[in-house]
Amino acid sequence: MDTIRVKRLNDAAKLPTYGSVEAAGADLYACVSEDVVIPPGKSAFIPTGLSMEIPKGYAGLIYARSGLACKRGLAPANKVGVIDSDYRGEFIVVLHNHGYEEQIISHGERIAQLVITPVLTPHYAEVEDLSDTTRAGGGFGSTGK
DSSP, X not given: OOOOEEEESSTXXXXXXXXXXXXXXXXXXXXXXXXXXXXXXXEEEEEOSEEEEOOTTEXXXXXXXXXXXXXXXEEETTSSEEEOTTOOSOOEEEEEEXXXXXXXXXXXXXXXXXXXXXXXXXXXXXXXXXXOOSSTTOOSSTTOO
């Protein structure tokens, strides 16, 4: 796959871009008519003004931008957004302010990054027993620090 079909829903929308030649995620940009204020501990729906055609067998994963998350406390409210290949609506990023000061999102600001990844959709079969492993049911720190 070399191309993702993108439809501008707003003439002011900016297409995703890569920050470097080998970047895994493409930056998504805010498409807002006026600044959006996000108070501490609150979330805001930030439109991108774009819809996309993700190919069958793939999904779009929306991740935080590390600089935005670490420096300003803003990250997707659901941690990772999952965009299915049959979704054709607008890509909207719900940013949550984890910080202690209000944050402002302006038009054209980079708000998240989009990673396109292959998806497996296995059939789930109920069984009586599962195979044994040395870890077994240990979890949440059971393998050490």
